[in-house]
Amino acid sequence: MIRQIFGNLSCHVNDNKLIKIPNLNYTDSTAMSPTITCGILTVSDSCYKKEKEDTSGKELERAFRRAFPSFKVTHKDIIPDDRDKIINTLNKWVEDQCNIVLTTGGTGFSPRDVTPEATRAVIEKEAPGIAYAMITKSLAITPMAMLSRAVAGIKAQSLIVNLPGSAKGAVECFSFIQECIPHALALITDNKTEVTKKHREVQKRVSFVDGCGPSKVITDNVAERPRESTYAMLEVDEAFELVLKESEIRVETERLAVENALFRVLAEDVLAYDDVPPFDASVKDGYAVLASDGEGPRRVRTALGAGDAPHTSPLQPGEAIRIGTGAPIPPGADAVVQVEDTSVLRKSKGEEIEINVNKAPVKGQDIRRMGCDVAKNTVVLMNGERLKAPHVGVLAAVGKSTVTVYKPVSVGIFTTGNELKEHYEELRPGQIRDSNRLALINLLKECHYECDDYGIIRDDPDTIKKAIATALTINDILITTGGVSMGEFDFIKRVLIEDFNATVHFGRVNMKPGKPTTFATLSHEGAKKIVFGLPGNPVSASVTCLLFVIPLLRHLEGANVWQWPTIPYVVSVKKQSTDARPEYVRAVVSYLHGKIVAEPNGGQISSRLNSLVGANGLILMPPSMIPTREYLSHIILIGNLQT
Ligand SMILES: Nc1nc2c(c(=O)[nH]1)N[C@H]1C(S)=C(S)[C@@H](COP(=O)(O)OP(=O)(O)OC[C@H]3O[C@@H](n4cnc5c(N)ncnc54)[C@H](O)[C@@H]3O)O[C@H]1N2
Numbered sequence: 001m002i003r004q005i006f007g008n009l010s011c012h013v014n015d016n017k018l019i020k021i022p023n024l025n026y027t028d029s030t031a032m033s034p035t036i037t038c039g040i041l042t043v044s045d046s047c048y049k050k051e052k053e054d055t056s057g058k059e060l061e062r063a064f065r066r067a068f069p070s071f072k073v074t075h076k077d078i079i080p081d082d083r084d085k086i087i088n089t090l091n092k093w094v095e096d097q098c099n100i101v102l103t104t105g106g107t108g109f110s111p112r113d114v115t116p117e118a119t120r121a122v123i124e125k126e127a128p129g130i131a132y133a134m135i136t137k138s139l140a141i142t143p144m145a146m147l148s149r150a151v152a153g154i155k156a157q158s159l160i161v162n163l164p165g166s167a168k169g170a171v172e173c174f175s176f177i178q179e180c181i182p183h184a185l186a187l188i189t190d191n192k193t194e195v196t197k198k199h200r201e202v203q204k205r206v207s208f209v210d211g212c213g214p215s216k217v218i219t220d221n222v223a224e225r226p227r228e229s230t231y232a233m234l235e236v237d238e239a240f241e242l243v244l245k246e247s248e249i250r251v252e253t254e255r256l257a258v259e260n261a262l263f264r265v266l267a268e269d270v271l272a273y274d275d276v277p278p279f280d281a282s283v284k285d286g287y288a289v290l291a292s293d294g295e296g297p298r299r300v301r302t303a304l305g306a307g308d309a310p311h312t313s314p315l316q317p318g319e320a321i322r323i324g325t326g327a328p329i330p331p332g333a334d335a336v337v338q339v340e341d342t343s344v345l346r347k348s349k350g351e352e353i354e355i356n357v358n359k360a361p362v363k364g365q366d367i368r369r370m371g372c373d374v375a376k377n378t379v380v381l382m383n384g385e386r387l388k389a390p391h392v393g394v395l396a397a398v399g400k401s402t403v404t405v406y407k408p409v410s411v412g413i414f415t416t417g418n419e420l421k422e423h424y425e426e427l428r429p430g431q432i433r434d435s436n437r438l439a440l441i442n443l444l445k446e447c448h449y450e451c452d453d454y455g456i457i458r459d460d461p462d463t464i465k466k467a468i469a470t471a472l473t474i475n476d477i478l479i480t481t482g483g484v485s486m487g488e489f490d491f492i493k494r495v496l497i498e499d500f501n502a503t504v505h506f507g508r509v510n511m512k513p514g515k516p517t518t519f520a521t522l523s524h525e526g527a528k529k530i531v532f533g534l535p536g537n538p539v540s541a542s543v544t545c546l547l548f549v550i551p552l553l554r555h556l557e558g559a560n561v562w563q564w565p566t567i568p569y570v571v572s573v574k575k576q577s578t579d580a581r582p583e584y585v586r587a588v589v590s591y592l593h594g595k596i597v598a599e600p601n602g603g604q605i606s607s608r609l610n611s612l613v614g615a616n617g618l619i620l621m622p623p624s625m626i627p628t629r630e631y632l633s634h635i636i637l638i639g640n641l642q643t
Pocket residue numbers: 415416417419420432433434435436437481482483484485486487490513514515516534535536537538540606
């Protein structure tokens with residue numbers, strides 16, 4: 001059974017423990033007063049006529065509320081692509097003192113698209129930087145972004161921003177500018193306290209950044225570093241949803257000879273060039289006969305083996321043609337009688353002259369009809385299927401010599417830590433061997449992904465910055481390990497934010513192991529890049545690679561199955577630890593006497609990589625405060641089930 005592994009995890013959540021900060025990448029200045037108000041205006045002929053649902057307006061409102069829980073959406077409307085109507089509505093909302101008006105729709109090239117023109121007629125000052133930011137960031141996702149004509153500007157104390165008409169485009173563009181909205185509004189409304197605070201923040205050199213969310217902590221000084229992480233603790237399923245949502249990058253395809261395509265994912269539906277088999281063929285070694293002759297004697301006219309062409313005149317009543325398995329059925333014959341159901345009546349010089357059919361044949365018996373395995377011009381394999389041995393065999397059978405497959409995204413990896421040495425080096429006091437790099441590179445290899453190795457990087461912001469820049473110039477996805485928790489040498493998040501202007505979508509996940517798992521996207525040299533900052537503890541690094549990185553790689557590679565298979569499993573809740581996180585227990589899972597049995601694979605401390613040696617499953621243990629003794633959970637199968 002294959003299904004999404006994270007689908008049912010939310011039931012394991014202890015709500016009291018959740019810190020729900022839905023968006024991490026803005027400053028929601030709740031301290032600003034009075035309450036900021038927003039209007040969301042959908043400009044669309046078809047939505048106005050109710051021919052289409054207004055998903056863009058709804059999604060945008062949702063994104064806005066998530067980003068700014070303390071702001072109020074006071075105005076909403078759907079109007080047609082009509083210049084005067086747009087102008088009137090915008091003017092009315094400005095008069096009503098809406099602080100920010102987001103429009104969606106009418107920004108493109110079609111004749112009816114007039115939102116930018118109407119907006120320009122209303123605003124007093126244009127804010128081209130906002131439109132520029134949206135276009136630049138969108139270009140990293142799609143070249144279509146260059147077709148946007150969106151305008152942003154200020155009238156009185158209102159900021160008006162045009163967003164694209166598609167729900168995805170509108171929400172995406174909003175996410176690109178949301179960070180600056182509170183400060184923009186503080187400036188427009190002349191909120192001096194907020195403005196000064198922000199200016200001080202921006203000018204200060206950032207040393208400890210933990211979180212870029214509401215309680216962004218900025219200090220030069222270790223004694224003032226945050227005592228609590230300011231990253232929201234996301235549930236695993238929430239976090240993975242974000243990974244999927246935020247990881248849209250262009251995936252290329254290539255054409256490969258079938259013999260080199262093992263484990264690649266098909267990027268086309270494959271049609272059979274030929275019928276398989278290409279002719280009616282015998283299923284047995286025996287005699288091609290006429291069923292209507294019933295049982296009794298047959299004169300053996302000739303013989304046909306596999307590979308022979310059936311160039312014989314049609315079979316006559318009373319005749320048989322000796323036939324081999326896979327040989328073409330001769331014209332006229334309508335059944336095959338296996339040799340076991342016959343006896344020899346007459347022979348000459350070792351050749352059969354006459355045989356007896358001992359059992360009356362049935363019409364069609366032991367004949368494999370042309371195209372019965374695969375019919376010509378039908379789809380035999382579908383886009384998204386990963387090619388394993390039988391797939392390659394089927395491709396060969398239907399006469400396919402090359403196939404279009406997706407190119408796997410390119411991945412790079414480095415580990416961080418001043419304590420780390422290569423596995424072949426001598427250790428000095430305080431040093432340990434780097435096990436994460438080889439474990440992860442080989443875990444990826446097991447899943448058929450190659451990655452570029454950038455070695456061990458010291459815990460130093462400049463060195464980390466250079467390593468990230470080098471890797472992201474070559475790779476689309478970067479995996480790092482270490483340096484993502486609360487320590488004074490944990491620099492990964494800080495470098496990503498400060499030096500790469502990355503959006504850190506999450507920096508903490510409610511899971512054991514793997515709590516400080518970090519996921520960020522950024523634009524580097526004009527292209528969108530993805531960074532997984534995995535925790536340094538060896539088990540944490542491997543488990544989070546299994547649960548986040550590998551499913552994403554499969555998804556990006558176009559595979560229609562990207563999650564590990566799961567099986568339902570009842571766990572007995574014995575432990576009572578203070579650590580409330582749901583735990584992914586490394587286990588040996590077997591099928592014994594009709595039952596699934598799972599044994600934890602020794603000590604489960606996050607440094608003990610041996611817990612993964614021989615483990616084929618991760619038992620999801622509920623958080624320790626769940627009071628029941630038995631709990632229906634599931635096992636994630638990361639290897640083959642033992643029997
Ligand atoms: N005050 C807090 N401390 C820690 C927390 C926390 O919430 N508050 N979280 C703990 C958890 S959970 C984890 S997991 C780790 C993650 O730490 P980092 O990602 O910052 O990783 P490092 O500090 O660099 O290293 C942690 C640990 O792993 C060893 N390590 C690192 N890299 C490798 C490698 N390539 N091969 C082998 N071993 C490696 C390193 O020596 C450390 O022992 O943070 C906890 N702390």
